[in-house]
Amino acid sequence: MDPVEDTLRRLREAFNSGRTRPAEFRAAQLKSLGHFLQDNKQLLQDALAQDGGLRVGEGRWATQLDAAFIRKEPLGLVLIIAPWNYPLNLMLVPLVGALSAGNCVVLKPSEISKSTEKVLAEVLPRYLDPSCFAVVLGGPQETGQLLEHKFDYIFFTGSPRVGKIVMAAAAKHLTPVTLELGGKNPCYVDDDCDPQIVANRVAFFRYFNTGQTCVAPDYVLCSPEMQERLLPALQSAITRFFGDDPQSSPNLGRIISQKQFQRLQGLLGCGRVAVGGQSDESDRYIAPTVLVDVRETEPVMQEEIFGPILPIVNVRGLDEAVDFINRREKPLALYAFSNSNQVVTQVLARTSSGAFCGNDGFMHMTLTSLPFGGVGASGMGRYHGKFSFDTFSHHRACLLRCAGMEKVNDLRYPPYTDMKVQLLSWSLSQSCSLL
Amino acid sequence: MSKISEVVKRARAAFKSGRTRPLQYRLPQVEAARLRYRLQQLEALRRMIQEREADFVGALAADLHKNEWTAYYEEMVYVLEEIDYMIQKLPEWAADEPVEKTPRTQHDESYIHSEPLGVVLIMGTWNYPFNLTIQPMVGAIAAGNAVVLKPSELSENMASLLATVIPQYMDKDMYPVINGGVPETTELLKERFDHIFYTGSTGVGKIVMTAAAKHLTPVTLELGGKSPCYVDKDCDLDVACRRIAWGKFMNSGQTCVAPDYILCDPSIQNQIVEKLKKSLKEFYGDDAKKSRDYGRIISPRHFQRVMGLIEGQKVVHGGTGDAASRYIAPTILVDVDPQTQVMQEEIFGPVLPIVCVRSLDEAIQFIGQREKPLALYVFSNNDKVIKKMIAETSSGGVTANDVIVHITVHSLPFGGVGHSGMGSYHGKKSFETFSHRRSCLVRSLQNEDLNKARYPPSPAKVRGGERPGALAGQGKPVASGLTVPPCPSSQMTRH
Numbered sequence: 030m031d032p033v034e035d036t037l038r039r040l041r042e043a044f045n046s047g048r049t050r051p052a053e054f055r056a057a058q059l060k061s062l063g064h065f066l067q068d069n070k071q072l073l074q075d076a077l078a079q080d081g082g083l084r085v086g087e088g089r090w091a092t093q094l095d096a097a098f099i100r101k102e103p104l105g106l107v108l109i110i111a112p113w114n115y116p117l118n119l120m121l122v123p124l125v126g127a128l129s130a131g132n133c134v135v136l137k138p139s140e141i142s143k144s145t146e147k148v149l150a151e152v153l154p155r156y157l158d159p160s161c162f163a164v165v166l167g168g169p170q171e172t173g174q175l176l177e178h179k180f181d182y183i184f185f186t187g188s189p190r191v192g193k194i195v196m197a198a199a200a201k202h203l204t205p206v207t208l209e210l211g212g213k214n215p216c217y218v219d220d221d222c223d224p225q226i227v228a229n230r231v232a233f234f235r236y237f238n239t240g241q242t243c244v245a246p247d248y249v250l251c252s253p254e255m256q257e258r259l260l261p262a263l264q265s266a267i268t269r270f271f272g273d274d275p276q277s278s279p280n281l282g283r284i285i286s287q288k289q290f291q292r293l294q295g296l297l298g299c300g301r302v303a304v305g306g307q308s309d310e311s312d313r314y315i316a317p318t319v320l321v322d323v324r325e326t327e328p329v330m331q332e333e334i335f336g337p338i339l340p341i342v343n344v345r346g347l348d349e350a351v352d353f354i355n356r357r358e359k360p361l362a363l364y365a366f367s368n369s370n371q372v373v374t375q376v377l378a379r380t381s382s383g384a385f386c387g388n389d390g391f392m393h394m395t396l397t398s399l400p401f402g403g404v405g406a407s408g409m410g411r412y413h414g415k416f417s418f419d420t421f422s423h424h425r426a427c428l429l430r431c432a433g434m435e436k437v438n439d440l441r442y443p444p445y446t447d448m449k450v451q452l453l454s455w456s457l458s459q460s461c462s463l464l
Numbered sequence: 465m466s467k468i469s470e471v472v473k474r475a476r477a478a479f480k481s482g483r484t485r486p487l488q489y490r491l492p493q494v495e496a497a498r499l500r501y502r503l504q505q506l507e508a509l510r511r512m513i514q515e516r517e518a519d520f521v522g523a524l525a526a527d528l529h530k531n532e533w534t535a536y537y538e539e540m541v542y543v544l545e546e547i548d549y550m551i552q553k554l555p556e557w558a559a560d561e562p563v564e565k566t567p568r569t570q571h572d573e574s575y576i577h578s579e580p581l582g583v584v585l586i587m588g589t590w591n592y593p594f595n596l597t598i599q600p601m602v603g604a605i606a607a608g609n610a611v612v613l614k615p616s617e618l619s620e621n622m623a624s625l626l627a628t629v630i631p632q633y634m635d636k637d638m639y640p641v642i643n644g645g646v647p648e649t650t651e652l653l654k655e656r657f658d659h660i661f662y663t664g665s666t667g668v669g670k671i672v673m674t675a676a677a678k679h680l681t682p683v684t685l686e687l688g689g690k691s692p693c694y695v696d697k698d699c700d701l702d703v704a705c706r707r708i709a710w711g712k713f714m715n716s717g718q719t720c721v722a723p724d725y726i727l728c729d730p731s732i733q734n735q736i737v738e739k740l741k742k743s744l745k746e747f748y749g750d751d752a753k754k755s756r757d758y759g760r761i762i763s764p765r766h767f768q769r770v771m772g773l774i775e776g777q778k779v780v781h782g783g784t785g786d787a788a789s790r791y792i793a794p795t796i797l798v799d800v801d802p803q804t805q806v807m808q809e810e811i812f813g814p815v816l817p818i819v820c821v822r823s824l825d826e827a828i829q830f831i832g833q834r835e836k837p838l839a840l841y842v843f844s845n846n847d848k849v850i851k852k853m854i855a856e857t858s859s860g861g862v863t864a865n866d867v868i869v870h871i872t873v874h875s876l877p878f879g880g881v882g883h884s885g886m887g888s889y890h891g892k893k894s895f896e897t898f899s900h901r902r903s904c905l906v907r908s909l910q911n912e913d914l915n916k917a918r919y920p921p922s923p924a925k926v927r928g929g930e931r932p933g934a935l936a937g938q939g940k941p942v943a944s945g946l947t948v949p950p951c952p953s954s955q956m957t958r959h
Contacts, residue, residue, distance in 0.1 A: 045832065047856070098876060102858060181882065193677055200673035203666065203687070205886040208680065226912045233919055270920040280920035355480075368909055377904065378485070381579055387906035396574055398563035399903035404581070405658065409682040411901075424888070426861035426876035427854065428869060435703050442710055443747040443757035445533035 036163045037106065037178055040133040043160040044105050049131045058128050058157055062121070065156040072152065073117060076144035080116060080285065101422040103131030104205075105181035110172065110195070112187045113285050114241040114335075116142035119209075120149060123184045126417025132182070133161040137175060140168050141286055173198075180204050182421060186243075188333075189406050207410030207420055209243070210403050211333045212360035216246035217350045217376055219367035220255050227366045228262035231339070232270065234390025236317045239282040240337035241289075244362040244384070244391040247334050249341045250350045256321065256341050263339070264304045267317045276307070276314050284313040284336065293336040299329035300340060347372060351379045359383075359405030362391060383407050468648065471640045472655045475583050475610040478637040484580055484608035498608070499558060503551055505605050505634055509598070510547045512633040513540060519629065520594055523621035527593060528715065529760035538714065539595040542872065546599050549874055549891060550606045557606075557895045560904075568914075573906040578899040580608030582658030587649070587672070589663045590762050591718040591812075593619035596663045596686075597626065603894025604661070605639070613641045614652060616664075618762055657681050659898060663720075666883050684887030684897055686720070687880050688810045689837035693723035693867065694827045694853060696844035697732055704843040704865070705739035708816075709747065711867030713794050716759035717770075717814035721839040723867050724811050725800070727827045730820040737780050737796055740816070744781070744794045752782075753791050761790040761813060770813030773806040777817070802830070824849055828856045836860075836882030841867050860884050 048054060066073070107127045111120035116139055127134045136153075138146040150164045165175055176183075176198035185195045186209040199206045218227055235246050251259065271278040284290040290313045297306055297315070300323030305316035320340040323329055329340050344350045354363070363382035365373045373387035383403035386393045393399055394413075402411025412420050440452055483501050513520065520540060524530040530538070560575040584604045588597025597615050604611045613630070615623040627641040642652060653660075653675035662672045663686040676683045695704055712723050728736060748755040761767040767790045774783055774795060782795030792814050800807060800817040807817060821827045831840070840859035842850050850864045860880035863870040871878045871890070879888025889897050 050855075100854070100862075104881070105858075189680060192680060196677035196680065197674055200670055200677055203669060203673065203685070203883055203886065210680070222909055223912075226909050229912065229915065229919065272921070278921065280922065366909070370906075373906060377577065377906075379482075381582075381900060382902065384903035385577075385905070387904075388909050389905070389907045392569065392907065393574070393903055393905035396563065396566055396569060396903075396905065398565075399574060399576065399905070400901060401903065404900045404902070406680055409680065423858060423881045424877055425859065425881070426870050426873075426878065426888075427864075428862065428866075428873060428876065429850065429864040430866040430869070435706070441537075442706070442743075444749070444755065445531070445757050450533055 031174075033165060033175055033178060036165070037135070040106055040135065040161060040163060043158075044103070044133045048158070049103060049128075049133060049161055054158075055129055055131055058161075059125060061156045062125065062128070065153055066121075069148065069152055072148055073145075076148045077117060079144040080113065080142035098427050100425045100427050101130070101419070102425055104421060104423050105132060106135065106179075107132040107182045107184065107421060108135045108137065108175070108180040110137045110183070110185045110187065111139055113139040113142035114238065114243070116145035117149075119186045123186075123412060123417065126412055127182075127184070127421045130418050130421035132421055134163075135175075135180070136162075136164045137172060138164065138166070140166065177201075182206070184410075184412075184420075185209065192408070207402070207412065208408045209401075209410075209412075210361070210406065210408040211243045211335075212358050212403070212407040213247040213330075213333055214244060214360045214362040214364065214382075215350075215354050216249045216364040217347075217354075217366065218249055218251040218255055218259065219347070219365070219369065219372050220252055221368045221372070222366050223368075224255070224258040224262040225265065228259055228266045229269075230366070230389050231364075232263055232266040232317070235339050236267070236270070236281065236337045237390075239284060239315070241282075241285065241335050242391070243333075243335075244394060245335075246339070246362075246364050246390055247360070248330065249339060250344050250353060251341065252345060253343050256343060259341070260303050260319065260321070263319050267304060271317060275305075275316055276309065276312070281317070281337075284315060287313065289336070290315070293334075293338065296329045296334065296336070296338055299323050299327040303341075305337075347375060351376065354380050359403070359407055361403045361407040362386065362393075364390065381405070466651060468642060468651050469655065471642055472583065472612060472652075472657075474637045475612055475640055478635065479580070479582055479610040484610075484638075499554055502606055502608055503554065505639070506547055506551050506554075506602065508633045509602065509605070510544065512629060513544060513547075513598075516629055519625055520622075523619075523625045524594065526621040527590070527619040528718070528762060529758070530715070531756050534715070534757060534759070535594075539592050543595055543598050543602065545874075546602045546891070546894070550602055550895070553892065554606055554895075557892060558608075561901075569905065569907070571908070571911070573904070575904050577902045577904050578607070578895075579902055581898060581900050582609060583612060584609040584659045584661065584898055585612045585614065585652070585655075585657040587660070587662045587664065588613070588615045590616040590618035590622075591715060591720070593622035597622075600661050600663075600684075600889055600894065601639075603889055604659075604898040607895050607898035609658070609898055610638045612652075612657070613639065614649065615641065615643060617643065617645045659683070661887075661889075661897075662686070669885070684879070684889065685885045686878075686887075686889075687838070687883060687885040688720045688812070689835050689880070689884040690724040690807070690810055691721060691837045691839040691841065691859070692827075692831050693726045693841040694824070694831075694843065695726055695728040695732065695736060696824070696842070696846065696849050697729050698845050698849070699843045699865075700845070701732065701735055701739050705736055706743045706746075707866050708841075708843075709740050709743035709794075712816050713744065713747070713758070713814050714868075716761060716792065717816075718759070718762065718812050719868070721861075721868050721871055722812075723816075723839075723841050724837070725807065726816065726818045727821050727830060728818060729822060733798055733818055733820060736818065737798060740796055741781050748794065752794050753786070753789075758791075758794075761792055764790065766813070767792065770811065770815060773809075773811060773813070773815055776804065777806060782814070824852060828853065831857050836880070836884055838880045838884035839863070839868070839870070858882070860888075 109123045138149045179202040183206045189210045192208040192210045271281050294308050300320040303319045303321045305318035307316040318338045323340040359381050361383040363385050365376035397414030400411035400416040401413040521535040524535040560577050562575045586600050615626050623643050656679040660676050661684045666687045669685040669687045748758045752758040771785050777797040780796050782793035785792040795815045797817040800819050836858045838860040840862050842853040842864050861870045874891040877888035877893040878890040
């Protein structure tokens with residue numbers, strides 16, 4: 030007996046009934062979602078705080094219903110699987126896209142960010158039409174079972190390892206997917222720049238949400254000379270942001286779980302600690318840390334860090350930096366800092382990544398006019414703004430012809446006599462389309 | 465290392481050489497150089513098609529009994545048009561696309577930068593073996609990728625010709641051709657690609673996507689299904705039947721967007737049959753076997769399969785075949801039972817079943833109970849009928865009052881949905897399919913003052929005056945009052 034089976038059948042029936050098609054229905058759902066956020070602001074803030082000290086942002090959702098020769102239609106039943114690091118945002122922003130495109134949606138929140146999971150399971154359903162929407166809970170095993178069912182689209186945010194599992198499951202039903210994955214986002218720092226400004230920006234984006242951000246700068250590439258100047262600047266930025274005792278700063282969160290904490294604590298042993306390095310297991314606290322003298326083979330340079338640790342790797346010049354980057358998997362984001370626009374654009378031209386930002390951290394995420402997605406191991410597909418709507422729609426090519434003008438069609442029919450061939454050649458040379 | 469691995473490795477090395485992509489950027493002469501290589505390769509492809517037209521026609525004749533007309537006007541001309549269109553538009557499509565900025569990023573540059581993906585695998589198929597292998601290749605080349613081409617072994621003459629001729633005109637390392645059957649294809653699919661473009665059956669589509677998942681390789685799958693053709697009582701039946709007959713029996717029914725079966729009211733079934741017969745006679749004469757313009761089935765296996773679909777059915781036209789020449793007569797079936805085999809699989813042959821339905825709603829329901837098809841056709845003089853049919857069904861594409869032609873329009877994407885496929889191509893969509901569209905924001909290191917507001921410490925508004933550490937073992941409340949990324953558009957509301 031599969032409880033999920035019943036839920037999915039119910040949703041499919043609702044979809045087939047056409048309930049989600051009218052614009053009014055979708056607008057009402059989106060409005061209701063807005064109310065969910067407003068009505069439960071405190072509850073959500075508390076939940077996010079409990080899960081790791083995060084914050085709720087405001088959303089603004091694009092609903093674009095185009096009518097053209099390309100008809101944008103809902104796909105049907107969409108599954109959205111969200112991770113634990115921004116458990117609300119990374120669930121709701123895709124949800125907005127899926128709803129506005131007219132789909133029925135199944136949400137699978139992360140079981141690791143338990144407080145948010147609870148709110149999404151208990152409170153959110155009160156705001157959305159229950160015939161078109163469901164929340165399914167569980168861990169890896171339940172998620173695996175869920176993935177055996179057929180969906181019309183699967184939107185997954187998480188690790189590349191699980192991304193492969195999701196895509197393989199989707200392949201059994203020929204379900205298209207968007208996979209928002211991760212990687213190690215390089216941050217190239219040229220010699221020609223102000224180290225304090227760079228340190229401010231890199232530190233801000235590295236330690237934001239305690240480093241648990243898929244687009245955070247993961248590691249720095251710079252010359253030994255630049256490193257000398259960066260280290261005190263990074264220390265200065267960290268002190269400015271979090272005070273002399275970061276553990277008591279209200280602006281620094283905690284690691285989501287014991288498991289993640291232990292993994293990160295292990296990484297503190299790589300290379301040499303230049304800034305920070307403290308940890309406290311009882312609090313799942315890891316100090317904002319900078320590591321130097323790291324080797325490429327060490328774990329801190331082998332896996333996505335996803336924590337408040339910033340290794341610095343030395344390279345002698347741009348060419349070496351570009352080679353280093355290109356030897357590795359394509360990251361979700363790539364950063365280059367330089368006063369020289371030439372240097373910035375060279376890094377862009379010679380590498381590939383989901384997105385690129387010159388002279389700052391993930392500010393590019395604040396533009397909904399820019400699609401957000403990965404490439405290669407960092408993912409496939411994209412969303413945000415209009416791109417969300419497009420992702421969750423089928424773009425159906427429509428051509429409406431009239432029954433008249435049949436004489437014009439004559440040339441396309443057999444038998445293909447020489448005369449006809451000549452006429453056809455002539456008419457094609459006149460650039461009129463017969464077919 | 466196997467030969468296949470070597471070929472793929474060489475293609476990757478060719479791509480990494482950077483000749484499809486410059487090492488500098490934003491210098492006019494370098495931009496021109498980047499595109500020049502790709503344009504040269506496209507021009508070489510065009511020259512190949514023009515100079516070796518006779519060879520291509522010969523291969524199509526041997527594989528599928530096509531003649532100069534059908535080879536050119538049903539396959540090759542579209543590729544030439546695509547090449548011309550691509551060459552003309554490439555500078556525009558390859559350029560950076562500026563995007564709308566937020567108040568905070570007004571002084572920055574923000575744009576979408578199109579880049580090649582790397583090494584693309586294109587797996588062709590046998591029914592339009594030239595078009596369906598080369599047309600996608602045009603987009604992949606234009607987007608700056610290396611392309612490994614795997615023609616279908618079923619259309620063996622074309623496969624062999626492509627392997628000979630492409631290296632004579634184009635960069636050998638960048639655009640290799642690999643031939644072979646199932647074992648070679650399986651081995652090829654173990655390699656890592658940056659995109660896989662596959663045209664073929666739903667069954668193999670699943671195998672391709674499963675293989676791609678191992679490397680997180682995105683895919684475009686152009687599959688198939690049973691494309692329904694609804695004929696309303698209120699329509700010009702002469703014209704409708706003529707158009708349907710043309711689309712159905714072209715290439716002996718072996719077209720992924722052919723009208724697979726007809727749905728109509730029983731009261732017009734006989735008329736439809738008569739008019740279809742009339743058109744068939746006009747097109748192919750009394751004995752289609754003698755017509756130069758009528759195709760043949762690709763292989764003995766498919767011949768047997770299609771002949772098998774006719775068994776037990778009520779045949780009102782045709783129904784015969786000749787195994788030696790793989791000829792199957794244009795065949796019409798009436799009063800077809802939806803449970804029978806001919807209504808269970810994509811026919812892909814010159815057999816046209818007519819299934820009776822008593823209303824538009826019944827037709828819509830019939831279609832909705834089945835997998836989403838690649839194409840859907842509706843013939844009616846009544847706009848409302850057309851609108852309702854489109855609104856209450858789904859399919860890759862639609863043509864109303866004709867068949868097939870929606871796929872010949874440059875500006876319309878060609879692709880499926882559900883079991884009929886994912887992704888699409890043709891024209892600009894091809895360029896986009898084979899590109900990575902990279903979001904770029906380029907700021908400056910000046911104006912650091914403006915950033916002050918975003919940095920911690922924020923004006924602390926700790927909830928209820930709780931001291932940090934009060935929630936030991938859990939997270940901490942973060943002071944509110946500072947809106948920060950990555951919540952998109954949060955920066956639009958504050959600055």
